Each structure stands twice: as C-alpha cells, then as structure tokens.
Amino acid sequence: MLELSEINVAYGRAQILRDLSLTVNAGEILCLLGRNGAGKTTTMKAIMGLLPLMSGRITLDGQTISELPAHKVAGTGIGYIPQGRRLFADLTVAQNLEIGLMVRNSGGAVRDGVLDLFPRLRERLHQRAETLSGGEQQMLATARALCLEPRVLLLDEPTEGLQPSMIEAIRQVIVVMRDRGVAILLVEQRIDAILSVADRVAFIENGRNLETLPADALRADHAILERHLGV
Known part of the structure; x- marks a missing residue:
C-alpha cells in the first residue's frame, strides 16, 4: 500500500500541495483528477523523491520512502511513467529496457515477461x-517501468496523443498489472479512459483533497464530474 499523509510541497516560494493525503491499495487503480494546475504531476514527482516535502510523510507498505534520495525510490518498487515518456532517444528498445532491469538487478526472465x-x-x-x-x-516507457517489477505504478497522462488502438493496448496492460496486485496511481484527462479502468477516483483542487469516490459513483452520476471539473 502506498500512503501519502498530509504532504506539503512547493516550487520555490509557491506552495503547490497542501496537506494532501492519498492511499493506493495493492490491486487497485486510483485515478487522480483535477483541473490543470491542481497538483497532479507534482504529486507524482513528490512520490518519486524528485521534489522534497515541506512536511508530511510518504510510506510504501509501512516503510517511509519520503526521506530517501530520488535515485533510491525506484529501488523500493515504484515504477514511474512520466508525461512526455522521457526515453533515452538514441538508445535501442533493448537498451532502454536494460536500464529498467538494472534498477533492481532483474534478469532476462523479467524482460521476456x-x-x-x-x-x-x-x-x-x-x-x-x-x-x-x-x-x-x-x-516502451511503460515496459521499462515494468522491468522494475513494481509494487506501485505511477502513470501520468499515458494516453495523451495516442490513437484508439494504442490507448486500448495501454489500458489492457494497466488492468493486467492491477490484477497482478500492483497498486496503480493514474493521472488521466480522458474521462472515458478513467471510467473504463478506475476502482476509485480522488479529486484534488489547488493541491488539496476534495473527495475520493468509488468509480461506480461517477459512472452512475456524471454530475459529479461537472461539479469538480466543469465537464
């Protein structure tokens, strides 16, 4: 279980996250929803240790990870697919995967899987x-993250700019990983994509919690989305 407890994060003097708390359970997909600038990507970066906490705590299965340097967070079993993918463009597919395998000293069997x-x-x-x-x-960005054999998977806008067949391929993999017991935190703007995979949805605004609901509640009442997102 990944747990964020009242975390506060700032860029310089601008505070972005304010007492934000989230829990992502093993074997579930939690979608993080909010307007542009609400703090979704900042939340991902804070989990990965790319932004320091002003206060609060992040734990993975009870172990505090918010005190770890960024290069050690992935080694705890957290895979991160950032917006924009951040691949090593000059390297081959195999070499990009090898970098993922090296983080946790995984071997060929993991790559084949x-x-x-x-x-x-x-x-x-x-x-x-x-x-x-x-x-x-x-x-490739998703596959590289899976080479870590993650307990937690963070995905930031994974379907942005993709054609429908690719969106479906990514969706199927996300569901497979959830069914294998991975805790998944998903940032996604496509409402249809969210409603097709989410177990729960957490709304944030100005870096603060609004409410967290079962995805079935959104499927039954789209007025909730209009109230929080204006869509």
Whole structure:
C-alpha cells in the first residue's frame, strides 16, 4: 500500500500541495483528477523523491520512502511513467529496457515477461527509441517501468496523443498489472479512459483533497464530474 499523509510541497516560494493525503491499495487503480494546475504531476514527482516535502510523510507498505534520495525510490518498487515518456532517444528498445532491469538487478526472465505484454516491442528490440511511433514510445516507457517489477505504478497522462488502438493496448496492460496486485496511481484527462479502468477516483483542487469516490459513483452520476471539473 502506498500512503501519502498530509504532504506539503512547493516550487520555490509557491506552495503547490497542501496537506494532501492519498492511499493506493495493492490491486487497485486510483485515478487522480483535477483541473490543470491542481497538483497532479507534482504529486507524482513528490512520490518519486524528485521534489522534497515541506512536511508530511510518504510510506510504501509501512516503510517511509519520503526521506530517501530520488535515485533510491525506484529501488523500493515504484515504477514511474512520466508525461512526455522521457526515453533515452538514441538508445535501442533493448537498451532502454536494460536500464529498467538494472534498477533492481532483474534478469532476462523479467524482460521476456514484459515483452509478452508488448509483442510489438519484441519486433523492434534493435530499433532506436526516437524512431518509434508515439504509441510505441509510450509502450516502451511503460515496459521499462515494468522491468522494475513494481509494487506501485505511477502513470501520468499515458494516453495523451495516442490513437484508439494504442490507448486500448495501454489500458489492457494497466488492468493486467492491477490484477497482478500492483497498486496503480493514474493521472488521466480522458474521462472515458478513467471510467473504463478506475476502482476509485480522488479529486484534488489547488493541491488539496476534495473527495475520493468509488468509480461506480461517477459512472452512475456524471454530475459529479461537472461539479469538480466543469465537464
């Protein structure tokens, strides 16, 4: 279980997160929803140790990780697929995956299992990442994170700019990982994508908690989305 307890985060003098608390359980998908600038990406970066906490605490299965340097957070079992993918463009698909494997000293069996989820990447192992299509790059970014054998997976706008077939491929992998017991925190703007995978939805505004609801409540009453997001 990943737990954020009343965390406060700032960029310089501008405070972004204010006493934000979230819990993501093993085997569930929690979608983080809010308007632009609400603090969604900042939350992801704080979990990964890329932004220091002013106060509060982040734990993974009871272990405090908010005191760890950023390069050690991934080693605890948290995979992060940032917005924009952040691949090593000049490296091949295989080399990008190898970097993911190195974080936790995973071997070929892990790589083969990941490639089973993304057969298209198996056909492109020796192709440079920069030559892949946008959807294939998203697949590679996701596959690299899965090479960590994560207990928690953070995805920031994974379907942005993708065609429907690629969106469905990413969605299926997210559901598979949830069913394998991975705790998934998803930032996504596509309401249809959220409603197709989410177990719970947490709304934030100006870096503060609004409410957290079962996704079924949103499926039954779209007025909730209009109240919080204006959509």
